[in-house]
Amino acid sequence: MKVKIAIVGGGLSGGLAALALKNEGMNSFVLIESASSFGGDHTWSFMDSDIPDSIASWMKPLVSFHWNSHQVNFPKFQRDLDLGYNTLRSKSLHKALLRSLDNNQFRLGKTPEIHKNQLRLDEEIIDFDILIDARGTGPNSLGPCGYQNFLGQDIHFDRPHGLKQPILMDATVEQKDGYRFIYTLPLDDHTLLIEDTRYSHSSFMDLNDYRDSIKCYAKKFGSTFKMEREEKAGLALPLTEQMFQHPGEFNHHITIGLKGGLFQPISGYSIPQAMLFAQLLSKSAHLKSTSLIDTLQHYKNSFKKQCRFFWTLNRMLFGAALPKERYIVFQHFYGLPIDTIMRFYRGELLTKDKVRILTGKPPVSIASAIKSLTTSHWMRPTKSQDMTL
Numbered sequence: 581m582k583v584k585i586a587i588v589g590g591g592l593s594g595g596l597a598a599l600a601l602k603n604e605g606m607n608s609f610v611l612i613e614s615a616s617s618f619g620g621d622h623t624w625s626f627m628d629s630d631i632p633d634s635i636a637s638w639m640k641p642l643v644s645f646h647w648n649s650h651q652v653n654f655p656k657f658q659r660d661l662d663l664g665y666n667t668l669r670s671k672s673l674h675k676a677l678l679r680s681l682d683n684n685q686f687r688l689g690k691t692p693e694i695h696k697n698q699l700r701l702d703e704e705i706i707d708f709d710i711l712i713d714a715r716g717t718g719p720n721s722l723g724p725c726g727y728q729n730f731l732g733q734d735i736h737f738d739r740p741h742g743l744k745q746p747i748l749m750d751a752t753v754e755q756k757d758g759y760r761f762i763y764t765l766p767l768d769d770h771t772l773l774i775e776d777t778r779y780s781h782s783s784f785m786d787l788n789d790y791r792d793s794i795k796c797y798a799k800k801f802g803s804t805f806k807m808e809r810e811e812k813a814g815l816a817l818p819l820t821e822q823m824f825q826h827p828g829e830f831n832h833h834i835t836i837g838l839k840g841g842l843f844q845p846i847s848g849y850s851i852p853q854a855m856l857f858a859q860l861l862s863k864s865a866h867l868k869s870t871s872l873i874d875t876l877q878h879y880k881n882s883f884k885k886q887c888r889f890f891w892t893l894n895r896m897l898f899g900a901a902l903p904k905e906r907y908i909v910f911q912h913f914y915g916l917p918i919d920t921i922m923r924f925y926r927g928e929l930l931t932k933d934k935v936r937i938l939t940g941k942p943p944v945s946i947a948s949a950i951k952s953l954t955t956s957h958w959m960r961p962t963k964s965q966d967m968t969l
């Protein structure tokens with residue numbers, strides 16, 4: 581079999597790339613996933629403002645939940661944001677792929693060997709012009725990083741919980757393991773997804789502590805409930821551009837998704853970049869292979885330029901701010917105008933946004949800020965930082 585585009589990894593980024601190609605009427609591709617279903621078991625979310633209307637038209641059917649607004653809670657204020665929020669679950673991506681793709685356009689439960697222009701599966705060889713590597717990643721391949729660790733549970737209450745809109749950050753909870761907040765989505769009248777999230781120096785998670793804190797938080801919404809589902813992750817948040825260095829990437833091979841560094845380096849959200857990449861791929865798929873790769877690389881390079889500011893902020897957050905005072909950085913950010921918040925999540929900040937984010941009194945001494953920016957100090961947490969974790 582011969583295809584123009586081979587996508588290896590049927591998670592978020594690979595799955596959306598395949599859907600966009602199909603949606604555009606481009607049929608010379610194959611999607612290979614090593615697991616028995618596409619997408620794993622995740623809850624992915626994005627703001628209405630993260631994507632243009634042209635993408636919304638093919639993404640909307642995938643969305644499992646939509647809310648017209650959301651809120652954030654900090655020690656100094658609570659804020660309602662008039663900005664729509666969307667969530668999709670892996671099952672929805674899996675079903676959409678099975679519904680849309682022809683049988684010869686995907687393989688499940690296959691881990692191919694990748695050779696120059698060839699995928700070798702058990703009893704099959706697939707030749708391709710372009711390889712899209714969407715295999716996700718482990719934290720170590722991203723270089724120096726901080727971590728966004730979280731554990732989420734779907735909690736079913738015996739009575740309506742009363743929450744009408746998502747609480748994206750409730751940072752009024754005790755600050756521990758770095759910046760900590762609780763993220764709550766009302767999935768239906770009786771069910772909440774409650775997630776305990778911590779911005780830490782290490783990926784270590786005391787799971788019992790996370791579970792106890794979710795149970796305690798759930799009591800705010802009702803006294804009788806049961807846990808129905810659990811997901812957890814330690815997302816590596818990069819501090820430098822090392823995440824973009826892929827020695828295996830050559831002229832007909834491009835790496836996307838988490839592995840390719842196509843995600844917002846502070847929030848860890850990768851769905852907007854996965855959708856934008858998928859859209860670009862599908863609209864450019866008619867190009868000759870060399871021009872197509874150039875176009876896709878150009879997109880990655882532009883995104884990389886945008887990321888420089890976020891990496892710097894991450895270095896200040898993880899290298900200079902004391903763990904228990906990190907919440908002040910986010911509290912300041914959520915006091916900014918809504919257009920700056922929207923551009924932050926999209927990863928498309930303007931100069932005026934950067935100025936807004938950096939002004940104010942940071943919870944950081946000037947000396948430690950400079951150190952964190954100019955040296956590799958932040959790669960080796962000091963004893964005092966270790967002790968506060």
Ligand SMILES: Cc1cc2nc3c(=O)[nH]c(=O)nc-3n(C[C@H](O)[C@H](O)[C@H](O)COP(=O)(O)OP(=O)(O)OC[C@H]3O[C@@H](n4cnc5c(N)ncnc54)[C@H](O)[C@@H]3O)c2cc1C
Nearest residue numbers: 589591592593613614624625715716813837838849850851
């Ligand atoms: C629990 C959780 C919640 C998250 N929530 C959000 C969120 O709300 N919003 C957001 O934008 N981001 C979120 N993220 C971050 C990010 O969106 C996800 O990690 C996302 O799944 C990354 O997409 P990806 O395509 O790079 O990798 P993945 O979705 O992990 O996909 C990689 C796929 O490649 C497959 N694979 C690996 N090796 C091979 C191989 N050799 N051959 C074939 N297949 C292979 C894997 O089985 C997997 O299906 C979340 C992450 C987690 C873990």
